[in-house]
Amino acid sequence: MPTRNPPLLRWTPKAVVFDCDGTLMDTERHWQEARNRAFSAFGLTPPRGFAERAKGVHYADCGRLMAEETQKPELATGLTTALLEHFLALVADEPLTMPGAAEFVHLLSGRLPLAVASNCPAQVVEESLGWAGLRRHFQHIVVPSGTGDHTADARPATRERLEDLRPKPWPDVYAAAARLCGVRPQDALAVEDSQTGVESARRAGLRVVGVGPRPAEEEADRADLWVTALHAPDLLAWAGRWTTGPVLPAPGDRAGGDDSAASLGGRSAGVDETA
Template sequence: MTMQAHSLLDWSPEAAVFDCDGTLMDTERHWQDARNRAFAAFGLTPPRGFAERAKGVHYTDCGRLMAEETHKPELAEELGSALLEHFLALVADDPTTMPGAVELVRLLSGRLPLAVASNCPLEVVTGCLGRAGLLQHFDHIVVPSGMPPDAVGGCPGAAGSQVVRPKPWPDVYATAARLCGVRPERAFAVEDSLTGVESARRAGLRVVGVGARPTGEDAGAADLWVTTLRAPELLAWVRARVLKGTQAPGGD
């Protein structure tokens, strides 16, 4: 365990902000299928390694990346639209949570302000979380938008009048922390992509990375890497530093 991990595990947060795709919901495979279908629809072959480069990237930026890497820049907007259309159809048929996501969210619910910061469209995030029975646990949903997101399902995700740019810009995480009523350095983010980790770090949050620990210089991008949200070290930290001394509404 690194000194960075020790620092996080000795610290008590005041809010938690979760990514959605690949962190709470098992939708990354849907994005991959949707990218492949969009490429195929235009007779294009996915470049080698494209899935990793596209992970966590906003769908409009992904459309541009798809167009650039296949040398069809004129198709950027159409590829982005096709990508979103295919993804929406896939996720509607199969909304599945990531291992440990439901348990961790329920464990934190009522103990800390909770928010979601996602690059997905608002209707995708709220639809997925609603079908998974998780939406009611979150105080705020923040997504990229040139206009303030509407209140949906009891989650007022109101970002005021500011423009919220997609990850890796820090906007979604900075806005989520502000809506939770805490300074960014008093909140932690939970992320599965390096794009999302960069966004949260730029906003000033500490970060728990979920999935295989990266190699090389990316290994230190998050304060702690865990393989799943069921990781014993993560749950031990939550119980020792978050649940201790707090009480859920109506709890004993």
């Protein structure tokens, strides 16, 4: 725990934009298993250290990377398709939230605009959050171009489409999410678990809370604050003070599910101050 109050904790955001995989949803292990299954389906062996290099990478870029690193560039399309199919099957069987994610989202829901900015297709994000009972808390979902609908509003009748949104680490999805929430990027907070996502949010002008095991100091310092999980006491206490007026609740989850189905996990939580 920090011995003094980090500067970020003296600021109040007007909107919060979350990453999905590894931040809200415990899906990184599903992506890893999906990569392994896709490699196996084509008779390939995963290159050493590939899991770390693939973390946070857009799934289509990951498919191309899988093909390149196995010296099979002609398999890029097939590997990408197999990767997504295996992932969707795995997450449907076991939709778990990251430790503290449901608690943190519930605390913020209805108090200020919430959005998701993800490198995954909109279908993946919507269904993952729906299965976990969290979809209704988010006014907007923003994903890169070429991954289906680029933004998904919580009310289907007002679904929007944005063109030419590049994936993280480009700033596009975070900049668009802040704009859709009606705030300037510098007034929004991003919540991220990967360096790819942290870089995207910083380039868009958002302040950033990193979540998960603390990385090397130089990487951790790219975030304004690093927490081990979203139920870190100092983070919850800080968020409990935020208010920007009421936000109309969205309808229930499109994909079904109930908040009670979300797993809160059991890891201990703490806050690390960046230098």
